Amino acid sequence: xxxxxEFRDQTLAAPxxxxxxxxxxxxxxxxxxxxxxxxxxxxxxxRSLLPEGLELISGPGCPVxxxxxxxxxxxxxxxxxxxxxxxLFGDLFRVPGSNGLSLAHASSQGAKVDIVYSPxxxxxxxxxxxxxxxxxxxxxxxxxxxxxxxxxxxAQNNNVDNFAVFSTHKVMPPPLMALLNDxxxxxxxxxxxxxxxxxxxxxxxxxxxxxYGLACVVGGFEPADILQALIMLARQVGQGExxxxxxxxxxxxxxxxxxxxxxxxxxxxxxxxEWRGLGTIPLSGLxxxxxxxxxxxxKRLDIKLIPAEEPRGCRCGEILKGKQRPPxxxxxxxxxxxxxxVGPCMVSSEGTCAAFYKYGG
Amino acid sequence: xxxxxxxxxxxxxxxGQIAVVDAxxxxxxxxxxxxxxxxxxGDYLIIHAGFAIHTLExxxxxxxxxxxxxxxxxxxxxxxxxxxx
Numbered sequence: 001x002x003x004x005x006e007f008r009d010q011t012l013a014a015p016x017x018x019x020x021x022x023x024x025x026x027x028x029x030x031x032x033x034x035x036x037x038x039x040x041x042x043x044x045x046x047r048s049l050l051p052e053g054l055e056l057i058s059g060p061g062c063p064v065x066x067x068x069x070x071x072x073x074x075x076x077x078x079x080x081x082x083x084x085x086x087x088l089f090g091d092l093f094r095v096p097g098s099n100g101l102s103l104a105h106a107s108s109q110g111a112k113v114d115i116v117y118s119p120x121x122x123x124x125x126x127x128x129x130x131x132x133x134x135x136x137x138x139x140x141x142x143x144x145x146x147x148x149x150x151x152x153x154x155a156q157n158n159n160v161d162n163f164a165v166f167s168t169h170k171v172m173p174p175p176l177m178a179l180l181n182d183x184x185x186x187x188x189x190x191x192x193x194x195x196x197x198x199x200x201x202x203x204x205x206x207x208x209x210x211x212y213g214l215a216c217v218v219g220g221f222e223p224a225d226i227l228q229a230l231i232m233l234a235r236q237v238g239q240g241e242x243x244x245x246x247x248x249x250x251x252x253x254x255x256x257x258x259x260x261x262x263x264x265x266x267x268x269x270x271x272x273x274e275w276r277g278l279g280t281i282p283l284s285g286l287x288x289x290x291x292x293x294x295x296x297x298x299k300r301l302d303i304k305l306i307p308a309e310e311p312r313g314c315r316c317g318e319i320l321k322g323k324q325r326p327p328x329x330x331x332x333x334x335x336x337x338x339x340x341x342v343g344p345c346m347v348s349s350e351g352t353c354a355a356f357y358k359y360g361g
Numbered sequence: 362x363x364x365x366x367x368x369x370x371x372x373x374x375x376x377g378q379i380a381v382v383d384a385x386x387x388x389x390x391x392x393x394x395x396x397x398x399x400x401x402x403g404d405y406l407i408i409h410a411g412f413a414i415h416t417l418e419x420x421x422x423x424x425x426x427x428x429x430x431x432x433x434x435x436x437x438x439x440x441x442x443x444x445x446x
Binding site: 006012089117118119120121140143144146147149150153154195198199228248249250251253257258259260263 | 377392394395396397407409410411412414415417421422424425426428430
């Protein structure tokens, strides 16, 4: 495919890998923030090719993985209600709540659950099922939120009154700051997410440079993109520098996508929210503004979040903080597999445990 | 994915702002509500969950590729100078 194959070309990647080997002049650790990067690095076999001294650790950038058990429990309680139909992106379907049950179980017991490609599909469901309330599960970071904001706008413009969103949306910079405040986490730089940065802009990472002296490079998702970003990180670390650089210039600008940012600000407002493994982080979530309350499932169904225990033995929390690797979890590959997942990091196609299980550590 | 058709206009919020995109002969519709720049036919779109989030011209992808090739060529030149294959 034009402008995809070029960035996957081995004749481009091989010399970049050589340059990366040259650029690593001392041991250093990079956190790849985004779950899509985690999977791309595994899928393309990059991990096994990386030079000695460069250690990659996975961060909290898989939206399904960081959705707390209490949010999953709330979703399951909505699915049990009569005349409610849940619409969602597929990854969340098999994530267990605190009682070990998931939407997959609920669906098998008669709950109405539809997996959709786009939040706009929920409006089609609303037309097709006028006697039901369609609840779209809003799970995602800055890349996903603009489309959901646009869907709420479309629902209002078209007078769709049997549609609402359960918002567990999250934003990326606050958890990164929370992680960086943890003295146990020693990292030298961040491989910053590609498409989150398309929306928020490369400039969003400047505070991380200024406050934490961290090298930050935005990278795309093809092998050449990732290698280029790692070269830039290695050079910064080797030279003792810290700045924001953009290796994904075809998709990311310094200021981001202003139109999407405005759409999100119109519909959502920042709130404190709970992250699996990280706890509650101030202003790291997005709630639907009161002026759009009719589209807020939490208000419409009076949903209360009840504190919930994470599954016993599950180390997703430590893995999301980059403190442990999946094979260190006692459940990994035994009680917890992609076929029978205990924690969300094994369920999601972007989860670190799923990547380790599929491709090996 | 490459834009082959556009329906609606940048200020048409009610009837939908849609681009038809083509990827290896497969065509599908994508929403333009939150795209950063209104595309022209022949531009490429980055799409997430049914919504275009970024329009890029072919030349932007070419610039990105050129920078990478320059990095790669520098390495090849250095290796040749070192007498390595």
